[in-house]
Amino acid sequence: MLSVKQASVYFAGRDGRPVQALDRVSLDIPDRGFVVALGTSGCGKSTLLNAMAGFLPLSEGSITLNGRPIEKPGADRGVVFQKDSLLPWKTVAENVALGLKFAGASRAEQRDRALELLQLVGLQDFANAAPYELSGGMRQRVGLARALAPDPDILLMDEPFGALDSMTREQMQELLVSVWHRTGKQVFFITHSIEEALFLGTQLIVMSPRPGRIVARFDLDFVNTFARDGDARAIKTAPQFAHLREEIRAIVHNNEHHSEHQEATA
Numbered sequence: 001m002l003s004v005k006q007a008s009v010y011f012a013g014r015d016g017r018p019v020q021a022l023d024r025v026s027l028d029i030p031d032r033g034f035v036v037a038l039g040t041s042g043c044g045k046s047t048l049l050n051a052m053a054g055f056l057p058l059s060e061g062s063i064t065l066n067g068r069p070i071e072k073p074g075a076d077r078g079v080v081f082q083k084d085s086l087l088p089w090k091t092v093a094e095n096v097a098l099g100l101k102f103a104g105a106s107r108a109e110q111r112d113r114a115l116e117l118l119q120l121v122g123l124q125d126f127a128n129a130a131p132y133e134l135s136g137g138m139r140q141r142v143g144l145a146r147a148l149a150p151d152p153d154i155l156l157m158d159e160p161f162g163a164l165d166s167m168t169r170e171q172m173q174e175l176l177v178s179v180w181h182r183t184g185k186q187v188f189f190i191t192h193s194i195e196e197a198l199f200l201g202t203q204l205i206v207m208s209p210r211p212g213r214i215v216a217r218f219d220l221d222f223v224n225t226f227a228r229d230g231d232a233r234a235i236k237t238a239p240q241f242a243h244l245r246e247e248i249r250a251i252v253h254n255n256e257h258h259s260e261h262q263e264a265t266a
């Protein structure tokens, strides 16, 4: 379980005044939980993820993973960004094994684990390929395999499918659900897409900016239905899905206007 308690983050703004990127955010990600964060630009989603990853310190509050405070990056958290950071001079398998190499695994261990994970993400035939030979979706699969290599407790994913075309994006969502279901990892996932958020999350949080806060929370079950039945179309076209999509769209837009108004009158 990852637990965020009353987390606040301030940055120094350009005019010297502090910018509050996160305002007393509290959130629990239970074991096997898939929590999706949604919200307009600047509402603190990436700040929250970076604090969970241990890349930046909180100004106030705490984050613990299985009871241990998060103070720096660690192998118990795997991170995937929108822009993959594959090393172009290494093969796909070597890229997947990078974290294991740093952790001191033998060459044979690195290779075996990389092949096992490439199988999990459907890239078993590309172990010896170079990153430039892969499509955008395939590169994100390599990034996912690499994040899973040290067997982390949680995956932290910052808009991982944001740059993909819609067809590839849907395939990647389905792949991620199957990986989540098979590995039982906790996931924290950021997106701008309401449909993606609804489809993937067991819990959805909606954030609003200036300062970054959680303004709504939903418990969801579409992802479990998909993991069981495998019919994404049926889920996304169901009336219940459309109804929630509109409800959440209204919340996101209301908060967008609210913060624009605040800025205009600040």
Ligand SMILES: Nc1ncnc2c1ncn2[C@@H]1O[C@H](COP(=O)(O)OP(=O)(O)OP(=O)(O)O)[C@@H](O)[C@H]1O
Binding pocket: 011, 012, 013, 019, 020, 021, 039, 040, 041, 042, 043, 044, 045, 046, 047, 048, 212
């Ligand atoms: N290093 C920094 N220095 C100063 N301000 C920052 C810094 N990082 C983020 N901010 C500010 O904190 C706020 C939250 O930013 P953050 O990137 O977390 O939002 P976001 O919801 O992830 O946005 P996006 O969807 O555009 O990625 C913004 O107002 C941003 O300008």
